[in-house]
Amino acid sequence: MENILLKIKGCYSEMNERDRRIASYILENQNMTLQYSIDDIAKNCKTNRSAIVRFCQNLGLDGFKDFKKRLTCDVLSENKKKDDENQPYSEISDNEPIPQIAQKVIHNNISSINDTFRILDTELLARAVALVNDAPRLHFYGIGASGIVALDAERKFIRIGKDCRACTDPHMQITLASNLAPEDAAVVISYTGITKDILQTVAQIKKSGAHLIAITKFRKNNPLSEQSDIVLHISSTEWNFRGGALSSRIASLTVIDILFLGVISMNPLAYDEKLSQNFEHADVQRLSLTDTQT
Numbered sequence: 001m002e003n004i005l006l007k008i009k010g011c012y013s014e015m016n017e018r019d020r021r022i023a024s025y026i027l028e029n030q031n032m033t034l035q036y037s038i039d040d041i042a043k044n045c046k047t048n049r050s051a052i053v054r055f056c057q058n059l060g061l062d063g064f065k066d067f068k069k070r071l072t073c074d075v076l077s078e079n080k081k082k083d084d085e086n087q088p089y090s091e092i093s094d095n096e097p098i099p100q101i102a103q104k105v106i107h108n109n110i111s112s113i114n115d116t117f118r119i120l121d122t123e124l125l126a127r128a129v130a131l132v133n134d135a136p137r138l139h140f141y142g143i144g145a146s147g148i149v150a151l152d153a154e155r156k157f158i159r160i161g162k163d164c165r166a167c168t169d170p171h172m173q174i175t176l177a178s179n180l181a182p183e184d185a186a187v188v189i190s191y192t193g194i195t196k197d198i199l200q201t202v203a204q205i206k207k208s209g210a211h212l213i214a215i216t217k218f219r220k221n222n223p224l225s226e227q228s229d230i231v232l233h234i235s236s237t238e239w240n241f242r243g244g245a246l247s248s249r250i251a252s253l254t255v256i257d258i259l260f261l262g263v264i265s266m267n268p269l270a271y272d273e274k275l276s277q278n279f280e281h282a283d284v285q286r287l288s289l290t291d292t293q294t
Contacts, residue, residue, distance in 0.1 A: 003077070003118040004070040005030070006235050007059050010119075011220035021045050022055045030075045038064045058220060077118070105246070112247035113254050115235035119218060120255070128230045129262035131211050132157075135185035139210075140166040141173050141201050142189035145245035149189050149215075149252040156260045159278045160271045170197035174204045182209035187259075189215045191234070191248040193224035202227050215255050217248070 147168030
């Protein structure tokens with residue numbers, strides 16, 4: 001079940017002024033919100049019942065009752081977390097000592113993975129694993145930092161004998177996508193979900209009729225999510241331009257790892273044999289101890 005608090009944080013920047021006021025109130029008064037009625041919350045946010053209901057529906061919920069139920073679970077989970085896990089993502093300041101930079105980077109990456117685990121829909125994840133396993137051909141598309149994730153995925157799935165290809169060039173992506181068949185699967189990786197080149201590739205995938213799996217951030221208006229058959233949400237608060245796509249890349253790589261191991265678990269005997277063959281070939285390329293000593 002997706003974490004509603006992370007959803008609110010993830011789409012906060014795309015909210016209008018009224019919804020931001022509601023979101024800020026909920027995030028700052030999580031425990032009190034559980035005790036209040038819809039009228040109480042509307043009064044405290046200086047709005048009305050209809051606005052609260054629409055806010056809940058924009059988060060993909062049925063209404064206020066569904067929101068209270070989900071919020072209860074999330075608040076209980078939040079209260080159980082350790083203090084260090086509750087610390088916000090940290091940015092790097094000028095002339096910061098290396099040990100402190102290392103601590104912040106590691107903390108941000110761990111937080112990104114933990115938050116992604118809490119927001120991932122495991123039912124959708126299981127469907128994605130099944131699609132990837134059954135697909136005759138498998139393509140991974142990404143640009144920039146997401147392209148690195150796509151290349152990592154290609155290396156993994158080739159090792160178990162999948163007809164797999166990764167592409168990071170926007171023009172070649174469209175060419176490859178045009179050759180996909182309805183039974184094939186394409187995994188599109190884009191943290192924002194609004195990159196023009198990626199969306200052009202998505203349009204071509206849709207024309208081909210192939211299954212489309214997205215790995216992307218939860219946001220209110222995400223064109224990639226809206227056009228995908230299965231959406232696997234990642235959670236990450238990106239730093240300023242110095243950090244670039246650091247923690248989101250780690251979160252995306254983690255989802256790829258889950259897909260990879262999930263596919264192996266569906267047919268362990270066959271895939272383990274492929275992995276063993278790969279290890280045997282790799283061993284031939286390694287220097288022996290006697291070689292290193294001469």
